[in-house]
Amino acid sequence: MTLATEKLARRVRVDALKMVHRARAAHIGSALSIADMLAVLYGAVLRFDPAAPEWPERDRFILSKGHACVGVYAVLAAENFIPADALLTYGQDRSILMNHISHHVPGVEFSTGSLGHGLPFGVGKALAAKRRGDVWRTFVLTSDGEWDEGSNWEAIMFASHHALDNLVVLIDANNLQSLTTVEDTLRLEPLADKFRAFGCEVFELDGHDHVALTSALSSAPWQLGRPSVVIARTVKGRGVSFMENQVKFHYSPPDDEQLAAALAELREPS
Amino acid sequence: MRNAFIDELVHLAEVHEQIALVVGDLGYSVVEPFAERFPERFLNAGVAEQNMTGVAAGMASEGFHVFTYSIANFPTFRCAEQVRNDVAYHRLPVTIVAVGGGLAYGSLGYSHHAVQDYGLIRGMPNMTIAAPGDPLEVRGVMRHLVSQPGPSYLRLGKAGEPTFHADVPVALPGRWLEVRRGDEQGEAIVTTGAALQYAVRRWQEATFPRPWVFSMPLWGMAAKSLQPEQASRFEVIRTMEDHLVDGGFGSWMLEALNANRDFLGRIEVEALDPVVCDTVGSQVMLDELGGLRP
Numbered sequence: 001m002t003l004a005t006e007k008l009a010r011r012v013r014v015d016a017l018k019m020v021h022r023a024r025a026a027h028i029g030s031a032l033s034i035a036d037m038l039a040v041l042y043g044a045v046l047r048f049d050p051a052a053p054e055w056p057e058r059d060r061f062i063l064s065k066g067h068a069c070v071g072v073y074a075v076l077a078a079e080n081f082i083p084a085d086a087l088l089t090y091g092q093d094r095s096i097l098m099n100h101i102s103h104h105v106p107g108v109e110f111s112t113g114s115l116g117h118g119l120p121f122g123v124g125k126a127l128a129a130k131r132r133g134d135v136w137r138t139f140v141l142t143s144d145g146e147w148d149e150g151s152n153w154e155a156i157m158f159a160s161h162h163a164l165d166n167l168v169v170l171i172d173a174n175n176l177q178s179l180t181t182v183e184d185t186l187r188l189e190p191l192a193d194k195f196r197a198f199g200c201e202v203f204e205l206d207g208h209d210h211v212a213l214t215s216a217l218s219s220a221p222w223q224l225g226r227p228s229v230v231i232a233r234t235v236k237g238r239g240v241s242f243m244e245n246q247v248k249f250h251y252s253p254p255d256d257e258q259l260a261a262a263l264a265e266l267r268e269p270s
Numbered sequence: 271m272r273n274a275f276i277d278e279l280v281h282l283a284e285v286h287e288q289i290a291l292v293v294g295d296l297g298y299s300v301v302e303p304f305a306e307r308f309p310e311r312f313l314n315a316g317v318a319e320q321n322m323t324g325v326a327a328g329m330a331s332e333g334f335h336v337f338t339y340s341i342a343n344f345p346t347f348r349c350a351e352q353v354r355n356d357v358a359y360h361r362l363p364v365t366i367v368a369v370g371g372g373l374a375y376g377s378l379g380y381s382h383h384a385v386q387d388y389g390l391i392r393g394m395p396n397m398t399i400a401a402p403g404d405p406l407e408v409r410g411v412m413r414h415l416v417s418q419p420g421p422s423y424l425r426l427g428k429a430g431e432p433t434f435h436a437d438v439p440v441a442l443p444g445r446w447l448e449v450r451r452g453d454e455q456g457e458a459i460v461t462t463g464a465a466l467q468y469a470v471r472r473w474q475e476a477t478f479p480r481p482w483v484f485s486m487p488l489w490g491m492a493a494k495s496l497q498p499e500q501a502s503r504f505e506v507i508r509t510m511e512d513h514l515v516d517g518g519f520g521s522w523m524l525e526a527l528n529a530n531r532d533f534l535g536r537i538e539v540e541a542l543d544p545v546v547c548d549t550v551g552s553q554v555m556l557d558e559l560g561g562l563r564p
Contacts (some may be wrong), residue, residue, distance in 0.1 A: 103360060109331070111359065114349055120321045121356055124328020129308055132332075151352075156320035 005210045008078055009039035013239045015074035015087055021259045023091025025099055029237040029249035031071035032205075033174045034141060036231060037076045041139060050080040052105045059136050060125050062110050064118025065143040065172065067192040070106065076165045081107035116149025118142060119169065123155045127231045128165040137220070145177030150187050153175035153198075156227070160199030165221035168228045169200075172207065174236040176247055191231055200229045207232025240265055271426040272369055274405035278412045279337065280304050282328045283311065286416055288333055288363075294340035300369075312511055319344050323366070328379070330362035335419045339367045342375055342382040346390055350400050353423075358394040363419035371425035372376065372512030373546060373556040380547055384425070388462075389517020394489055398422040398443055401519075403485040404433045404465025410441040411487050421443065427464045434470055434485075444486070444493025446500050452482030460484045460505040460518045465510040465540075467556070471564035481508070489519070493524035498534050501527055508538040512562055513518035515541035 042048075046059045063072050070090065079082045080082040083104060089095040096104040099111030109125075112118050122140035122208070129136060146152065158169050175182045182188055192202045201222045205212040213232070220228040236250070237243030240262040243254075254262055263270040280303050283289040292313040311334075313389040315322035319412070321342060326336040338345050345366045357364045362375050368384060375382035391397050400411040400422055408426065415422050439447050446460055450473045459469040459481050469483045482504070484517060501507045509520035520539030527533040542560030549559060556562065 106289055110354070114355060115321070117352065120324025120352070121328040121331070123321070124325035124330075125332055126328075127313075127325060128332035128334060151320040154316075154318035154379060155324065157327065158315065158318070158321055213384065251315045 001211050004042035005039045005214065007100065008034045008043045008075065009210070011078050012038055012071055012074040014266055015077065016070040017240070017254060017259060018263050019073065019087055019090040020253045022088070023099070024253045024254065025070070025091050026251045027067040027247065028070070028253065029176070029243055030065060030068040030143070030172075032238050032240060032243060033234045033236045034172050035239065036065075036066055036070050036208045036210060037170055037172065037221065038060070038071050038214060040210055041096050042075045043218045044081050046139070046215045047136070048107070053081060054116065057136055060122065060138040062112070062118045062138070062140045063101050063121045063226050064112050064140055065115065065146060066100040066112030068119075069097075069099065072101055073105065075098055076105065076107045078184045080103075083089060084167045096256060106212075112122055113145070114224050115146035116151040119155040119240075123159045123164065123167060126159065126164040127162060129165060129166055130162070137168060138219075139168045139170065139173065142179070144171055144173040144182050144188060144191075145173065145185065147171070147188055156200065157197065157199050159227045163224050163225040164227050165223070167216050168217065168230065168253065170230045170232055173231050174234040176250070178238045178250065195229045195231075199226060201226045202229045202231060204231045204233065207234035208238055271313045271405050271407050272429045274408040275367065275412070275426055276300055276303055278409045280307055280310040282412060282416050284357055286334045286335065288529075289416065290334045292326050292329075292336055292338050294319050294320055294344055294436070296340050296344075302486060313422055314506060315475070320348040320352050323349040323364070324356050326364045327352070327360065327362050328366045328466060330357075331360070335363040335365070335416065336512055337365045339369075340372045342384045342537035343387065343544055346387050348484075350390055351516065353391070354394055357398045358383035361396050361420060365415055365422045366422050367424045367426065369426045369428065371427055373560075374428045374464070376553045376556040377550050379550050381456065381501065384414055385514050385546065386517065387423070387425060387543055388511070388513050388522070389521055392517070392522055394421070396421050398488060398490045399462075400424040400488055401463035402426070402487040403449070403461060403463060404431055404435060406435040406438050407441065407447070407485060408548045410439045413438070414441050414488060424464055433465065434466060434493065441488050443488040443490060446484035447468045448482070449485050450483035451478075451525060454478035455503055455505065457481040457508055458484055458501070459505040459508045459510060460486055460523065462486050462489060462509045463512060465512050465562060468562055468564050469510050475564060479524050489522065494522070496529050497523060497526035498533070501533065501540055506536050506538060508540065510540045510562065512557060514544055520535070
């Protein structure tokens with residue numbers, strides 16, 4: 001049986017591929033990597049109202065790896081925050097759908113693009129909610145490579161110190177960054193131990209397993225008084241065989257032939 | 271100025287429940303009145319300015335007007351991208367407060383010389399720079415910043431500065447506040463920040479015709495268009511600032527007046543020579559070394 005969120009993930013992948021192909025834009029591998037997380041978040045976890053993107057009780061979602069924006073634009077279109085044909089403007093002159101995620105798009109909380117900004121901002125939101133007694137949660141999706149940034153460690157130390165159990169940090173652990181693997185760039189492992197040492201509750205799972213993602217994200221916080229960290233083990237380029245684990249597709253858009261092949265793998269007519 | 275700042279902030283916070291103060295592990299014997307009066311709106315973010323600024327932006331996005339507080343270059347240069355992207359770009363009500371503006375911490379060395387901050391901040395659209403010239407201007411600019419919440423930078427000196435106004439002035443962005451009246455419409459000295467004291471002393475020591483002395487404690491990219499009209503009354507416009515000439519207030523004024531060729535040759539800029547960057551000493555000694563004097 002195919003879950004509704006799995007259908008949503010397929011749509012996110014298809015739309016993301018079409019967007020980067022049309023715009024000749026980069027970062028498709030990063031968007032495919034998080035498609036399942038986005039589908040579970042928007043399809044089963046987050047509370048929101050597309051007719052009122054600023055609804056005060058909404059859960060806040062922040063994409064800190066702003067270069068993977070096509071995934072979010074696609075899911076926002078699927079959830080009716082923006083019309084589907086708005087995706088056609090991605091990457092065009094004067095489009096609000098910038099090539100790094102933009103707060104000018106309805107449903108987007110925060111613009112990123114420089115790594116290490118999303119988590120401190122999300123921590124500020126979570127702190128504001130705590131101080132005001134609000135019950136909504138803040139979800140921040142980071143890459144693994146961006147944990148090279150010291151600001152993230154400042155932020156997670158702060159979140160733990162202030163007992164921000166309304167904060168959920170997702171790490172897209174695909175082990176590929178700009179030039180090579182995370183392991184060969186700046187070793188992060190043992191990552192779970194690091195977060196535990198910082199005072200967080202940690203859950204490691206397969207970032208493409210919708211049942212595991214739904215269960216973990218829906219039930220956070222797993223321990224009162226502690227931030228929740230999901231280390232989602234993922235495959236960069238997931239869903240398109242020739243893009244999987246390829247640094248090349250951090251940069252290169254698919255050409256016509258590659259798009260057709262990718263859509264065929266996703267059983268989408270080209 | 272520090273004392274006027276915290277006193278005014280407490281007063282404003284009593285009326286405005288959205289005001290919060292986030293410090294970067296600094297402010298001993300300054301911030302306590304706020305922390306004790308409003309513990310739920312006070313936070314020490316620790317020695318982590320990037321996170322402090324990002325957290326402030328996040329809180330501001332949820333309705334707080336956050337004042338971040340640190341010294342010299344720590345809340346600006348150390349976290350310049352958070353100021354640029356998180357605060358200014360998103361037009362969030364965060365006021366970045368730096369004490370020790372200019373060479374107030376001159377003996378502490380280059381790390382503590384805040385003489386390039388205008389250059390950094392004024393290149394950001396949406397930012398308002400608040401550089402008061404005395405403790406009464408501190409209160410005036412804070413009342414404006416709270417009434418018009420947005421991205422802003424408040425540059426303070428230390429403590430014990432003289433006052434030059436009779437009462438709290440009404441400060442508006444780009445508007446020249448008259449501090450001393452000149453004799454004719456010859457020269458206007460326009461200052462920002464602590465350089466006001468040098469302009470007033472020059473006025474005191476001048477013989478006829480005395481220059482006019484104005485302070486502009488609020489300015490920024492959006493306020494340039496207000497300068498030609500105010501400047502047109504005077505033969506010479508002389509700016510003074512305790513900041514390097516590159517990227518500073520005088521350079522900003524030159525840009526603001528550049529479009530009108532009537533001003534060619536009528537603008538004089540007095541700012542610090544970069545020799546101060548590699549020298550330590552008292553604020554008075556360094557200002558004089560840098561070329562800023564009555």
